[in-house]
Amino acid sequence: METPVKAVPPDAPAGISRRNLLTYAVSAPVLTVAAGFSAPDSAEAALPLTPPDTVDFFDLGDAVTLTSLPTMPLVRLSVGKTGRVTFEMPRSESGQGISTALAMMIAEELDVPLNMVDVTLADARPELLVNQLTGGSTTIRSFAGVLPLMAAQARARLLEAAARQWGVSASSLNTANGYVIATDGRKAAYATLTLAASLIPAPLNVVPKSASQYRVVGKAAGRIDALDIVTGRKKFTLDLPVPNAKPTMVRRPPTILGKVISVNNLGTVKAMPGVIGVCVLPGGGAIVPIPPGVAVMAETFGQAWDAVNALDVTWGAGTIDGESNASITAKLKASVPPLGVPPVSIPLLGSVTIDAEFEMAPLSHAALETDCAIVDVKRDVNGNPVFCEIWAPMQTPIAAAQSVAIDLGLPPTAVKAHVISAGGSFGRRLFWDPVQQAAQVSKALGYPCKLMYHRADDMRHGRMRPPQYHRVRATTALGQVTLFDHRIASPRLDGRHGFGDLVTAAVAAVPSVFQQTPGNLGVEEFLFKTMVSSPYNFGVSNRLLLPAPIVMNTASYRSVHIQPTRLCEEIMVDELAKALGKDPVAFRLEFLRSPRAIACLKAVAAAGQWGKVMPSGFAQGIAVHQETRSYTACLVEIDARPAIAGTGPALVTKAVIAIDVGKPINLSGIDAQVQGALAESISIVLSSGLHVQNGLPLEGSFSQYHFSRNRHYPKDVKVIVMPPNGEAIGGLGEVGLSASSAAIANAYARATGIKPRKFPLFFPVDFTPFPPGKLPTRPMLPLPA
Amino acid sequence: MTIQNFSVNGKPVSVDAPNDMALLWVLRDKLGITGPKYGCGINVCKACTCNVNGKAFTPCSTPVSAVRGQNITTIEGLAADGTLHPVQQAWLELDVAQCGYCQPGQIMAAVALLNRTKNPTDADIDAIDNVCRCGTYGRIRAAIKLAASRMP
Numbered sequence: 001m002e003t004p005v006k007a008v009p010p011d012a013p014a015g016i017s018r019r020n021l022l023t024y025a026v027s028a029p030v031l032t033v034a035a036g037f038s039a040p041d042s043a044e045a046a047l048p049l050t051p052p053d054t055v056d057f058f059d060l061g062d063a064v065t066l067t068s069l070p071t072m073p074l075v076r077l078s079v080g081k082t083g084r085v086t087f088e089m090p091r092s093e094s095g096q097g098i099s100t101a102l103a104m105m106i107a108e109e110l111d112v113p114l115n116m117v118d119v120t121l122a123d124a125r126p127e128l129l130v131n132q133l134t135g136g137s138t139t140i141r142s143f144a145g146v147l148p149l150m151a152a153q154a155r156a157r158l159l160e161a162a163a164r165q166w167g168v169s170a171s172s173l174n175t176a177n178g179y180v181i182a183t184d185g186r187k188a189a190y191a192t193l194t195l196a197a198s199l200i201p202a203p204l205n206v207v208p209k210s211a212s213q214y215r216v217v218g219k220a221a222g223r224i225d226a227l228d229i230v231t232g233r234k235k236f237t238l239d240l241p242v243p244n245a246k247p248t249m250v251r252r253p254p255t256i257l258g259k260v261i262s263v264n265n266l267g268t269v270k271a272m273p274g275v276i277g278v279c280v281l282p283g284g285g286a287i288v289p290i291p292p293g294v295a296v297m298a299e300t301f302g303q304a305w306d307a308v309n310a311l312d313v314t315w316g317a318g319t320i321d322g323e324s325n326a327s328i329t330a331k332l333k334a335s336v337p338p339l340g341v342p343p344v345s346i347p348l349l350g351s352v353t354i355d356a357e358f359e360m361a362p363l364s365h366a367a368l369e370t371d372c373a374i375v376d377v378k379r380d381v382n383g384n385p386v387f388c389e390i391w392a393p394m395q396t397p398i399a400a401a402q403s404v405a406i407d408l409g410l411p412p413t414a415v416k417a418h419v420i421s422a423g424g425s426f427g428r429r430l431f432w433d434p435v436q437q438a439a440q441v442s443k444a445l446g447y448p449c450k451l452m453y454h455r456a457d458d459m460r461h462g463r464m465r466p467p468q469y470h471r472v473r474a475t476t477a478l479g480q481v482t483l484f485d486h487r488i489a490s491p492r493l494d495g496r497h498g499f500g501d502l503v504t505a506a507v508a509a510v511p512s513v514f515q516q517t518p519g520n521l522g523v524e525e526f527l528f529k530t531m532v533s534s535p536y537n538f539g540v541s542n543r544l545l546l547p548a549p550i551v552m553n554t555a556s557y558r559s560v561h562i563q564p565t566r567l568c569e570e571i572m573v574d575e576l577a578k579a580l581g582k583d584p585v586a587f588r589l590e591f592l593r594s595p596r597a598i599a600c601l602k603a604v605a606a607a608g609q610w611g612k613v614m615p616s617g618f619a620q621g622i623a624v625h626q627e628t629r630s631y632t633a634c635l636v637e638i639d640a641r642p643a644i645a646g647t648g649p650a651l652v653t654k655a656v657i658a659i660d661v662g663k664p665i666n667l668s669g670i671d672a673q674v675q676g677a678l679a680e681s682i683s684i685v686l687s688s689g690l691h692v693q694n695g696l697p698l699e700g701s702f703s704q705y706h707f708s709r710n711r712h713y714p715k716d717v718k719v720i721v722m723p724p725n726g727e728a729i730g731g732l733g734e735v736g737l738s739a740s741s742a743a744i745a746n747a748y749a750r751a752t753g754i755k756p757r758k759f760p761l762f763f764p765v766d767f768t769p770f771p772p773g774k775l776p777t778r779p780m781l782p783l784p785a
Numbered sequence: 786m787t788i789q790n791f792s793v794n795g796k797p798v799s800v801d802a803p804n805d806m807a808l809l810w811v812l813r814d815k816l817g818i819t820g821p822k823y824g825c826g827i828n829v830c831k832a833c834t835c836n837v838n839g840k841a842f843t844p845c846s847t848p849v850s851a852v853r854g855q856n857i858t859t860i861e862g863l864a865a866d867g868t869l870h871p872v873q874q875a876w877l878e879l880d881v882a883q884c885g886y887c888q889p890g891q892i893m894a895a896v897a898l899l900n901r902t903k904n905p906t907d908a909d910i911d912a913i914d915n916v917c918r919c920g921t922y923g924r925i926r927a928a929i930k931l932a933a934s935r936m937p
Contacts, residue, residue: 095884095919222880229885230873230892232820232860239819247814273803300802301823302810368824368832368886368918423822423886424918455825668880672921676883679920702916703829711911713922776827778807780848783855784840 050541050593055533061628061731063530064138065145067499068131072146075131076122077106079154083178083191085112087147088122092134092395092429094367094422095676096733097669100224101140102147104666108216109151109208111175112190119224124390124397124417126502133500134395135430135556136531137628137731140665144729148208156203161196162188211663211724218724220668225421237372237392237420238452245374245448246276248441249304250293251311252461254772255318255695256552259292264312269296272310274303277445281437286406287399287509288496291433291461291553295441301452308454309774319551321695325467328550328692329359332469332489335548339473339485345579350479352579358470358568359758361689362697363557364705365465369393369423370458375438376448377408385443388415392438393422393429396500400432403505404439412502427556428463430497454775456700464690464697465557466491466550470568474538474576481576481591484538488565491550492516495523516549528561534569535626536591552692558680559734562627563741564759567685570623570742571756574749584746585610588624596727597624600633600658603720608635608656614751617641618653621747625739628731631660631722632674634739636714640751649686649706649762650748652678654716657740662727670732671719677736678717683708685744689760698769700776706760791852793818794862800849808844808852809833812859820860820889824916831915834890834897835859841897860889863896872896875932883919891915895929899936905929 076088087106093099099119107114125132131142155175162180163170165188173180179187211218228234253259260280263269269278276297281290294311298304320328342353373392377385385408394400394417401417408415422429438451453462468490475483498504498519508519528545545561557563577587585605592598601624604610610622617640624633634657640650657674664670687706690697699705745756770776789800793816802811807826812818821844824832828846835844836858844857863870869877872895882888894913898905910926917925 095882095886097883220880222877223882223885225885226877226880226882229882229888230860230869230876231864232889234885235819236822236886238813238823241817247810300806300810300814302806302814305826366918368830368884368916369822370824422884424884426918452823455827455830672880672883672919672924675923676920679917679922701825701827701829703827707916707918708920708922709911709916710913710922710925713920713926715907715926717923778826779828779846780805781828781843781846781851783837783847783851784842 050534050537050539053533054529055531058530059628060136060527060530061138061141064133064136065142068142069146071128071131074125074127077150077154079158079190079194079197081191081194083116083189085110085117087117087119089119090122090125090128090132091139092393092419092422092425093121094393094425094429097223097666097672098139100221101665101669102143103224104216104221105147106151108214109148110155112178114216114221114224116178117224121419121421123419124401126398126402126412128398129501130499130504132398135427137733137735141628141729141731149206152206152208153202156206157197157200158190158193160200160203161193165196218664218667221666222668234421236369236423237374238450240374240391240420242374242376242391242448242450245376245450246297246299247301247304248295248297248438248449248451249301249308249454250281250295250437250451250457251308251313251773252293252457253315253318255321256461257292258318259316260294261314261316263294264314269307269310272303272307274299275307276447279441279444281440284407285436286403287505288431288433288494290407290436290440295437297441297445297447297449305454305775318695323695324693325361325691328467328491329469331550332467332548335546336469336471336487336489339471342473343475347579347581350580351477352576353473353475354572354575354579355473356572357757358472360468360564361760361763362467362692363465363684363688364459364462364690364699365426365428365555365557366459366705366707367422367424367426367428370455371428371434371453371462372451373434373438374448374450375435375442377439377442379443379446385410386414388439390415390417390435391420392432392435393425394419394432394435395425395429396432396497398501399497399505400435402502404435407436408439408443426558431463431494431555456770456776459690459699459701459705460697461553463494463553463555466493466552466554468564470564472568472572474572476576476580479580480539481536482539484534484541486543486565486569487546488544488561489546489548491552491554492520492547493524493556494554495520495527498523516547521547527556531560531627532562532565533626535593535597535624536573537593538591559627559737562734563737566625566738567741567745571745571749574746575755583611584622592624594626594631596631596660596725597626597633599722600624600631600660603658603722604633604635604656607718607720610635617751619747619751621743621745621750623739623742623746625735627735627738629662629728630730630732630735632735632739633658634743636740636743636747638744638747638751640748645752649712650751651712652682652714652744654714655740656718656720657736658720658722659736660722660725661730661732663724663729664721667721670721673732674719674736675717678740679708679713681737681740681744682712685741685759685761687760687762689763691765696772698765700770704767704769789849789853791854792856794858794865795856802849804850805848808847808849811849812844818859818861822886822889824887831894832887832890834893834915836893836897839897839900841894860893863892870896871932871935872899872928875928879924879928879931881921881924881928883921887915887917891917891925895932898929899933903933903936905933
């Protein structure tokens with residue numbers, strides 16, 4: 001079969017057969033190295049060079065891309081009889097825009113309007129193995145090579161079908177707007193060709209478009225679900241009309257992971273209006289323990305809420321009773337080996353040593369959609385489970401479905417899991433705690449269970465980014481940074497989701513009663529080693545992660561270890577520059593390793609007028625960052641006058657952000673992700689955190705957990721998306737966090753002279769905490785006058 | 786049995802619900818109207834924002850008895866005749882939404898603001914307290930201003 005000859009894009013896999021894909025898989029890291037990560041060039045002349053680390057050769061995105069490739073032939077892209085194109089995406093959409101970006105790639109190759117492409121979320125498909133985990137900003141990277149090929153193959157088959165119908169050669173035909181078009185003007189809609197095309201074998205000699213042919217990719221497109229969103233039609237998990245699914249809420253312990261000893265008024269609560277049933281959540285759990293609590297199923301969530309509060313439960317101890325942020329930090333601090341006696345600083349000779357300690361409060365993922373799931377467990381006449389169906393936002397649906405199968409004593413084939421668009425995720429839905437609970441409730445009470453966490457429980461008993469303690473030393477000699485030693489202690493980060501499949505999840509979990517295991521430690525260190533890297537030549541650069549044996553409900557949070565680690569490093573860079581009497585931008589330009597990082601830094605410095613005179617109490621701050629093969633820099637202006645910062649958080653008034661993802665897909669989506677990351681940075685640097693006190697966070701709602709609002713977001717924000725530069729595509733979703741976080745901290749330091757050390761910087765308990773246990777009382781407001 | 790009579794998006798409804806049940810659960814669990822979202826249940830996050838007499842209110846913290854005889858508008862009723870409200874149109878053009886969960890509430894808050902003033906100031910927009918965890922605030926501000934410029 002003949003197809004139009006197209007140039008091979010430099011970053012695309014060369015060829016299309018499965019064998020070629022596998023060849024590409026094997027050679028990818030080598031190509032990546034050749035693409036500019038190992039050989040020093042003129043931009044890397046600073047000495048002493050930092051030896052390359054893992055991320056320079058192989059990062060999490062590479063790992064996901066490589067391990068996903070063998071199962072990519074199982075991923076489904078189809079052109080239906082209506083001419084609509086459907087991609088069953090084996091990933092989770094939670095607002096990060098991957099559905100729209102992948103739809104654009106498909107529309108590009110298939111020559112169909114974007115609104116003819118549907119991207120659905122694939123049900124859990126165990127045969128995909130590790131190719132159904134959403135995380136680490138890896139989705140677009142893992143599909144950038146194969147998805148255009150799949151779409152180009154589909155197009156070639158449609159062309160061939162038309163060619164046979166018309167008795168012409170396929171090479172004489174073209175495609176546009178969902179039609180095959182002949183030179184004589186004849187047109188055939190894809191809809192009329194799909195049946196014939198389906199009988200034509202997939203051609204092997206198809207090459208996707210080159211960048212110069214793009215009409216869709218690299219432009220700005222609105223989200224493909226935008227109309228559904230603005231009209232209220234978009235369905236999230238709890239909006240689904242699953243027949244007979246009953247609202248369920250859970251009474252949770254007064255401290256994290258406290259145990260149920262007894263329920264003392266079961267009869268009373270069961271008799272309350274609307275209540276269908278009450279059940280104590282059992283222990284156990286195949287991969288992760290089922291969270292403790294007492295579930296109430298009712299006709300409405302309002303009645304379930306009332307009944308949960310009416311429960312009289314005797315509770316046993318939790319895992320961190322008596323612990324608070326301060327006591328946990330003290331333990332973390334004690335677990336980090338001391339750095340030894342610092343060398344003497346002689347700034348005039350370019351010899352400086354800076355030691356610093358940083359503390360990060362725990363963070364709630366605080367997705368606006370709280371943890372939730374619908375689970376329907378079908379039972380036989382004896383009440384034994386025979387089948388289970390799950391609807392939930394899940395980043396690891398295979399591991400979720402299979403572990404629930406084990407929990408219920410079902411074969412894996414008897415569990416069907418539907419992945420539903422999430423109302424935000426930020427890492428929280430790597431775990432399936434609400435699914436586990438809903439499965440147990442449905443099994444016990446015999447109805448499909450529609451389980452929802454109250455916001456207070458989502459913040460207090462949901463998973464969190466664990467608190468961290470950082471100890472850092474930087475040493476310079478003759479004006480060069482010769483040593484950068486960074487040690488990080490943190491309660492163990494739960495990694496028992498593995499890589500989304502049951503095997504690595506099971507390895508990470510064994511034995512599941514303990515959060516830390518060699519497998520979990522392996523996942524945790526793997527993430528650290530394959531995600532975090534320094535953009536600088538800082539001589540001997542050590543980064544050490546020291547997980548501490550403190551058991552709390554944790555999960556990866558957007559960018560995992562990167563944001564806190566890089567935040568500290570960028571603060572240190574500003575302090576080093578100051579100690580050596582150098583300008584922060586000039587100092588960075590001297591030590592940055594990558595020309596792309598340099599270009600981003602220069603772009604924001606120019607657009608943001610770096611160095612302009614600011615009134616007292618105001619300042620600029622700047623930072624640069626690299627992550628998942630993308631580069632970014634951020635410049636902010638801050639108002640930290642006492643009138644502002646004395647009464648609340650300092651105010652970020654302006655931001656300029658440059659982002660280089662190598663090959664932009666959706667300019668609107670890229671802008672949205674970095675702006676969202678800016679809003680998140682404003683929050684977690686200045687005002688958002690959890691006060692764990694006596695084994696429970698005090699924060700229980702957005703009136704207490706101070707996430708930014710309209711008034712905290714700068715009115716002057718400029719995002720510069722760097723044009724495609726021939727480099728391989730980088731990740732995006734998490735990349736925006738680190739530079740904007742550090743720019744804010746550095747601006748605060750320059751405005752106030754106060755060294756930023758404890759995050760968030762403004763962290764009073766300026767509210768009356770809800771009492772532990774019961775859910776907060778609902779206000780009864782009159783209608784607006 | 787306590788029957789509550791009111792209208793949703795112009796359609797009369799009659800529901801059996803106790804006086805003190807939050808309107809949000811009457812809408813979502815009894816009437817299947819799921820545009821208004823749960824985010825906090827205590828009038829903080831504002832994800833459930835709807836309008837009554839053109840003004841914003843939160844059904845999570847309003848007892849159903851308070852809306853007897855009233856007509857409330859949810860996100861589903863904003864373009865009831867098939868024509869998008871200028872706020873919805875601006876939201877589409879500026880590609881405001883990310884995950885979309887808070888957006889029905891954001892849009893209803895914006896509509897209520899434009900009902901009150903045709904020329905909203907930055908301070909007016911700052912006063913909208915709806916949480917957007919994805920951080921779409923920059924585009925929300927721009928979309929409100931764009932919609933304001935087109936309001937009849």
